[in-house]
Amino acid sequence: MEFxxxxxxxxxxxxxxxxxxxxxxxxxxxxxxxxxxxxxxxGTFAFADATSITHEQRETGTGTGIRSIFTGFGHSAYSFxxxxxxxxxxxxVLFEWIPLNEQGLxxxxxxxxxxxxxxxxxxxxxxxxxxxxxVMIPNTWPTAVSTKDIAFDGRFETAGGxxxxxxQLRADxxxxxxxxxxxWNAGYGIDHPSNGPYTHINTWFxxxxxxMNYRRVVRYQFLDHADHTAVCKAYRSYVNERGRLRTLAEKxxxxxxxxxxxxxxxxxxxxxxxxxxxxYYYDKDHPEKNDSLVTFAQxxxxxxxxxxMGAGRLYMHLDGWAQPGYDNAHPDYLPACQEAGGWEGxxxxxxxxxxxxxxxxxxxQYRDYYFTAQTFDANNAIRxxxxxxxxxxxxxxxxxxxxxxxxxxxxxxxxxxxxxxxxIKLDCAYLDVFTCNEGDECSNPEHRMTRRECFxxxxxxxxxxxxxxxxxxxxxxxxxxxxxxxxxxxAPYDFQMRSPNEPRQGVPVxxxxxxxxxxxxxxxxxxxxxxxxxxxxxxLLNGGAPYLIxxxxxxxxxxxxxxxxxxxxxxxxxxxxxxxxxxxxxxxQELVRHEFVDDDPLVQRSVFADGTAVTCxxxxxxxxxxxxxxx
Numbered sequence: 001m002e003f004x005x006x007x008x009x010x011x012x013x014x015x016x017x018x019x020x021x022x023x024x025x026x027x028x029x030x031x032x033x034x035x036x037x038x039x040x041x042x043g044t045f046a047f048a049d050a051t052s053i054t055h056e057q058r059e060t061g062t063g064t065g066i067r068s069i070f071t072g073f074g075h076s077a078y079s080f081x082x083x084x085x086x087x088x089x090x091x092x093v094l095f096e097w098i099p100l101n102e103q104g105l106x107x108x109x110x111x112x113x114x115x116x117x118x119x120x121x122x123x124x125x126x127x128x129x130x131x132x133x134x135v136m137i138p139n140t141w142p143t144a145v146s147t148k149d150i151a152f153d154g155r156f157e158t159a160g161g162x163x164x165x166x167x168q169l170r171a172d173x174x175x176x177x178x179x180x181x182x183x184w185n186a187g188y189g190i191d192h193p194s195n196g197p198y199t200h201i202n203t204w205f206x207x208x209x210x211x212m213n214y215r216r217v218v219r220y221q222f223l224d225h226a227d228h229t230a231v232c233k234a235y236r237s238y239v240n241e242r243g244r245l246r247t248l249a250e251k252x253x254x255x256x257x258x259x260x261x262x263x264x265x266x267x268x269x270x271x272x273x274x275x276x277x278x279x280y281y282y283d284k285d286h287p288e289k290n291d292s293l294v295t296f297a298q299x300x301x302x303x304x305x306x307x308x309m310g311a312g313r314l315y316m317h318l319d320g321w322a323q324p325g326y327d328n329a330h331p332d333y334l335p336a337c338q339e340a341g342g343w344e345g346x347x348x349x350x351x352x353x354x355x356x357x358x359x360x361x362x363x364x365q366y367r368d369y370y371f372t373a374q375t376f377d378a379n380n381a382i383r384x385x386x387x388x389x390x391x392x393x394x395x396x397x398x399x400x401x402x403x404x405x406x407x408x409x410x411x412x413x414x415x416x417x418x419x420x421x422x423x424i425k426l427d428c429a430y431l432d433v434f435t436c437n438e439g440d441e442c443s444n445p446e447h448r449m450t451r452r453e454c455f456x457x458x459x460x461x462x463x464x465x466x467x468x469x470x471x472x473x474x475x476x477x478x479x480x481x482x483x484x485x486x487x488x489x490x491a492p493y494d495f496q497m498r499s500p501n502e503p504r505q506g507v508p509v510x511x512x513x514x515x516x517x518x519x520x521x522x523x524x525x526x527x528x529x530x531x532x533x534x535x536x537x538x539x540l541l542n543g544g545a546p547y548l549i550x551x552x553x554x555x556x557x558x559x560x561x562x563x564x565x566x567x568x569x570x571x572x573x574x575x576x577x578x579x580x581x582x583x584x585x586x587x588x589q590e591l592v593r594h595e596f597v598d599d600d601p602l603v604q605r606s607v608f609a610d611g612t613a614v615t616c617x618x619x620x621x622x623x624x625x626x627x628x629x630x631x
Contacts, residue, residue, distance in 0.1 A: 076104020134511025361428030
């Protein structure tokens with residue numbers, strides 16, 4: 001079968017079920033040896049294993065396509081259809097997978113559409129993945145990359161796939177972006193052997209509460225004269241057309257304090273730590289290391305000390321401020337930590353921050369559900385499709401499950417009303433893990449919830465904060481949260497989350513910021529790696545805010561520093577001033593272009609909407625800020 005619509009030609013071989021697409025003079029073929037499959041409890045079936053397969057061409061008001069129906073796998077009557085069609089308005093190709101009869105098989109995974117043939121050993125043939133901030137994998141890249149190397153196995157809307165798309169670009173500028181339009185139960189699989197010569201990438205789908213349940217859609221947009229900037233701008237247009245691009249300027253119309261967050265340095269510190277004996281992190285050889293306490297008064301002194309040293313405008317993110325201690329007893333976290341000074345001490349700290357022009361936010365959590373919580377009730381926890389309740393004891397608080405997000409907004413309203421009742425004026429609040437981890441699903445009929453609904457409930461928590469003038473923050477920056485999220489804990493490159501000694505899985509590129517820089521405020525790590533990169537350069541390239549203190553170790557906690565600590569802090573302050581001043585200038589601007597200077601991935605340049613450019617040279621660990629001459 002063959003047809004052409006709006007400049008895109010589709011050829012389909014009914015015998016092999018391979019597709020070929022031609023647009024702008026470039027041909028793309030699905031991999032001949034890639035077999036779309038259904039993985040089930042009953043075994044794995046290729047689509048071609050169906051006892052009955054039919055194909056027909058369809059013409060609709062919006063396009064032309066091929067509808068295929070696959071029926072009968074093993075001894076079951078299981079059937080589904082695929083519909084691959086070209087949209088007349090755009091020339092894009094849409095791949096739709098639609099369950100028809102789900103009797104007889106328990107699907108765990110559907111791998112479709114097939115990966116594209118991308119087998120040329122050219123270092124300018126590259127694959128783009130949205131693993132955290134963004135990775136570009138040249139076909140000849142020396143380090144192997146497979147799905148198991150990606151956070152959350154490449155699941156979309158997690159750290160493994162901030163945005164639900166991937167792309168491949170050829171040396172000649174032809175390329176495609178594959179956008180998953182139904183990302184809630186989906187992700188990508190990738191196979192890049194050491195030194196290539198190929199990279200194969202494809203979409204996978206999983207069931208929702210035990211069945212495939214709904215239509216799954218992936219849109220392939222074919223591009224010409226494209227680079228990684230063009231790919232990101234194609235996706236930015238896509239989200240804008242669907243009403244999901246919400247800029248900081250728009251957010252500031254509702255919450256003017258958004259503008260006050262621009263150009264600050266981040267100070268991330270804590271009050272109380274308590275590691276429970278059943279926690280993975282419990283140190284049984286040195287039990288005294290499991291607990292620590294810094295009072296609100298000591299933190300107040302620290303903030304005043306930083307101020308006297310010229311640290312400038314700060315945002316303080318406070319961990320472990322409540323009675324149970326960091327990562328304990330959520331969501332029943334209140335009151336403020338008594339031995340650190342209680343509500344009065346906390347209020348004094350917040351007032352002191354405000355008095356010197358700083359802003360303040362709490363660290364909070366509405367997913368991890370601890371058995372030690374005062375009102376813990378297993379009935380409020382999520383139940384998986386099979387009725388079981390997930391449990392573990394990794395974090396400081398020990399034995400836990402997950403709170404069903406259908407109930408999370410109720411706890412948010414309860415807790416934040418209580419904080420306000422004690423006269424504490426929050427500027428910001430951080431709700432942990434919501435934008436880093438997958439959505440949850442719950443089969444309890446009292447609060448049944450799909451992953452898609454879970455994202456809606458998490459967004460409702462952010463919206464509650466915003467409606468009360470509290471800026472919303474969470475761990476990372478999954479695409480679903482953009483309309484209701486102001487800032488994050490970080491949006492790092494994947495390599496920054498691993499040891500600097502580990503080989504990189506590609507070239508770091510700011511794919512997320514090319515789409516959303518003017519929508520979300522991101523603080524950046526400022527470490528200098530011994531014999532490695534100065535992470536400050538990545539902060540500049542991404543037009544982000546600086547971390548002055550990112551302190552899990554409680555060093556210099558009482559504001560009394562020895563000479564060495566003081567010298568180091570003065571140096572850190574100076575570096576932060578550079579990044580904060582740059583953030584002040586570009587923090588609400590679109591990142592319009594990112595490029596390699598003279599084709600060298602170790603010399604990168606970012607250009608912002610007002611023409612400001614920053615060039616970072618990772619050979620010399622130096623940077624240059626200029627007004628762009630082309631503007």
